[in-house]
Amino acid sequence: MLSEAQIDRSLGSMIGMACGDALGAGYEFQPAFGKQFPVSMIGGGLGDFAKGEWTDDTSMAIVIAQALAESQGELSDAALDYMVRTWAEWALTAPDVGNQTRAVLSSAQSLAQADGRTEISWQDAMKSSELVHQRTGRSGGNGSLMRTAPVALAFHEHDEHETYEAAVRVSELTHFDIEAGEACGLWTVAIQHAIHTGELDLRRGLKLLESDRASVWSRRIESAELGTPAQFTQNGWVVEALQSAWCSISTTSNGRPSEHLVAALEAAVRGGQDTDTVAAIAGSLIGAAYGKAAIPTQWQTSIHGWPGLRAKELEELSLALTSH
Ligand SMILES: [Mg+2]
Structure with a gap:
């Protein structure tokens, strides 16, 4: 069972993701900009979102949740089918579904349809992701x-290997x-570790990779820590999205948790390009380390x-995911 502090951190992961997403929504695909310009939940953007409205990032995560x-936290056939079917239904009207x-x-x-079925299965999605x-x-x-x-929350009692594998499976439905699977595995294990301990450690999952892949990711993590978010201009690519999100977190760590959290998500947005997604990714991890209590009330409302x-x-x- 999770302690009260761990439950607050699990809530912080989901709320942090949604806040980063809504914060970045109004700046999507704009170039990087400096600290002289404020960042707030202005709405607008690609989907003409309302102020404070989240985008595809949080919507797709909600379906997984x-x-x-x-x-009850099991990655069953029924759960996987529900994900791909509900995404397909959501995609009919959502303004901002990613191309892939x-x-x-x-x-x-x-x-x-070719098989005479009206509803898609997770196997259809996986096969299609390979075809694409x-x-x-x-x-x-x-x-x-x-x-x-949501995968990190649902797998809170599993070991890191199982959590990593679950993250890869959910990623593979579309990617x-x-x-993409490796990035999801590393990030999910880091969220799980942050919920358990309050620590920010993206290297935590490297031991689960083959040594050559661990070296590749280790170099990427290091270069993120030495860079600026704006440097990762190809952040629509999973690798630079991870680097940009980690850079936003690891280069803004002065001050109290609440100050760090705000600074990190603002830095993610100021990095430009896929601002809502990078800030959503960053929010899911830094929110898991500091908890819901560190997220500005104004954002939460x-x-x-x-x-x-x-x-x-x-x-x-979120509570339903961690209470089983
Ligand atoms: Mg989005």
């Missing part, structure tokens, strides 16, 4: 790294590239979004 709450995710979901629909990879030659978008928080939820319902969903 719903599936794992229903399955949209291509995979639509190809999965074709596979199911073969067709386009790449599938390493940041769209699976933005939605890792075939092994680097502002956030809302698909499917008609606010912070209170996100909290209920």
